[in-house]
Amino acid sequence: MNFHQEHQASPPGTVYDNATQVQQAPQTVPLHGAEFATDPNAFYDYLRQFGPSGPVELSPGLEATLVTDYAAALHVxxxxDVFARDSRRWRALSEGRVPEDSPVLPMMMYRPNSMFSDGPEHLRLRQAVTDSLAKIDMHRVSRNVERLAAYLIDQFSGRGKADLITDYAQLLPLLIFNDLFGCPAEIGDRLIFGFSGLFDGVDAERANEVLTESLFELVxxxxxxxxxxxxxxxMQHQxxxxxxxxxxxxxxxxxxxAEPMQNIIASSLRLLLSDDKYAGGHHSAGLLVEDAINDVLWNxxxxxxxxxxxxxxxxxLAGSKLSAGSPVVISFAAANSDPSLSASRQTLSKRAHLAWGAGPHACPAKDPALLISVLAIEKLLNSLPDIELGVHADSLTWRPGPFHRALNALPARFTPVRLERRAPSPFPGDGRSAGNAPSQDPRGKGQKGSWWSGFLTWWKV
Ligand code: HEM
Incomplete structure (x- = not known):
């Protein structure tokens, strides 16, 4: 029985008055844990009964309001001027009512960046970000995605099987960023170690240390x-x-x-390799890939x-009372599936989804992100034309967590490719290929896990 069937009448948190057996309103709906990751839409549907927003728990003991209604999400x-982003306004946090060990705190704590700032400070930081991103040469990005994707595919194509997340979708955006941000080999390797460590949650403290240190060196x-x-x-911005x-x-x-790039590539590949609409991935024409990406952005x-x-x-907020300083989270996913939107929304107004956000904090990197995703997927499908899922699509699982929609793994198989000259492994000396990656070395000095220097060496050969 799924969440929807089980909880439509009695949601989690429902309390019954012993004397009258009258159902009390639920306190909160948990967005953490495996149940939510398995079927988030059932949770969003349930939450709609509260109006445009409803009470949720982002991690045990950390309460927030989730906006599920499309128009209300846009309004916020x-x-x-009414809905600020600076989390130093978060009352429960300043009053010590938020569990200090909450795993979502790092995603909500104030940092002096454009996402957590408001007003003139936001304008200042955002201007530097958008002007710098606008200077990116899209032709150069295309060329480099092609090369980096070829390098990664080369690492696993001889094996006949791969996990398209760890072997491809996770590494590709990090390698692309190394190029865009001008990282030399050694700093780039440590950045990849740092970011992968943070995403994987393995020794996150060490990963964070390596990350900060290498970014200071880069600057x-x-x-x-x-x-x-x-x-x-x-750095040179006015x-x-x-x-x-x-x-x-x-x-x-x-x-x-990096994290949403990984997930858009993986989720789109999942559709392309499993959904009949996309012919099981065997037609890799640009339009189909773009359709799958659009499908992911909506659904x-x-x-x-x-x-x-x-x-x-x-x-x-349209009947929902929101108190000053309380966290109000936008559900881009629930807003996109708001039943009040027309059934043909996905085809008639392709770009009306909220997957890139909206308003002053909307994603400033939408165009390069789309270009990179399309090229990364096309390159994989063209290089391994008979690629198919290694397991049934229904058995794929999703990572728990309130913020992302992220597959745990995406096993695939294909006819092994014989290459005359294979790219050198980034794990020198052990003769392994990338998919059997041993633990990465945080120093990254030409040691195991040296993805960026491995690529640079390969590229110069
Ligand atoms: C498929 C890929 C991506 C998706 C779905 C995505 C989605 C989003 C969304 C929904 C927001 C709004 C968040 C908010 O309102 O707090 C956002 C903001 C942002 N994104 Fe993206 N993004 C993607 C890729 C990227 C990339 C590749 C970069 C950088 C190179 C990037 C940089 C940013 C930044 C800096 C912000 C904050 C902007 C601000 O607060 O002013 N995103 N993104």
Whole structure:
């Protein structure tokens, strides 16, 4: 029995008055745990009975309001004077009522970057980000996605099987960012170690240390030797970012970019390889790939619930009472499937979904993100034309967590490819291929896990 069948009448948190057997209103609906990850739509459908927003728990003991209604979500996103982003306004946190060990705190804590700032400070930081991203040469991005994708595919194509997440979708965006942000080999390897460690949650403290240290080195390097890259453009921007501000914008850009990129590539591949509409992945023409990506943006947006707002005073949101300083989270996923939207929304108004956010904080990297996703998927399908899922699509599982829509793994099989010259393994000396990756070395100095230097060496050969 799924959540919907089981809980439509008695949702989790339902309390019965012993004397009268009258059902009391549920306290909160948990967005953490395996049940939510298995069938999030059942939770969104249930929450709609509360009106445009409903009470949720993001992690045990951490309560918030989730906006599920499309029009209400747009209203919140587009009214920054009433709904602020600076989480220093979060009352429960400042009053010590938030569990200190909550796993979602790092995603909600204030940092001096464009996502957590409002008003003139947001304009200043956002200007530096958008102007720098606007300088990206899309032809160069295309060429480099092609090369980086070829390098990764080369690592596993001889095996006849791969996990398209760990072997491909997770690494590709990080390698692309290394290129866009102008990372030399050794710093790039450590950035990949740091970000992968944070996403995997394995030794996150060490990963964070390596990440911060390598970003400081990157900033120092670019101050001394500017280049044609996003780091240099951010640094040279007229708003004059300090080194500390530089680190925070870089963490945001790479962090906000890599995880959804991984998930859009993986979720679109899942559709292309399993859904009859997409002919099981055997037609890799551009339109079909773009259709699958659009399908994911509407129906499984990689950032499912986020954009945490704090009302600056007590507000009535179409009948829902929201108190000042309480976290109000936008469900991009629920808003996209709002029953009040027309059934043909997906074909008639392709871009009306909220997967990129909306308002002053909308994703500034939509165009490069779309280009990279299309090219990454096309390259894989063209290189391995008979690729198919290695397991039944129904057996695929999703990572728990309130914010992302992310597959755990995406096993695939294909006819092994024999290459005359295979790319050198990033695990020198052990003769393994990438998919059997041993634990990565945090120093990344030409040691195991040296993905970026491995690619640079391969590319120069
Ligand atoms: C499929 C890929 C992506 C999706 C679905 C996505 C989605 C989003 C969404 C929904 C927001 C709004 C969050 C909010 O309102 O708090 C956002 C913001 C942002 N995204 Fe993306 N994003 C993607 C890729 C990227 C990439 C590749 C980058 C960077 C290179 C990036 C950088 C950012 C930044 C910096 C913000 C914050 C902007 C601000 O607060 O002013 N995103 N993204």
């Amino acid at each position: 996103l587009q009214n920054p 120092a390097l670019k101050r001394a030797q500017p280049g044609e890259d996003v780091t240099t453009w951010l 708003v004059g970012l300090t080194d500390e501000e530089m680190i925070h914008q870089l963490v945001l850009l790479i962090g906000a970019g 499984s947006p990689p950032i499912a619930n986020y954009a945490v707002h704090y009302p600056v005073y007590d507000v009535d």
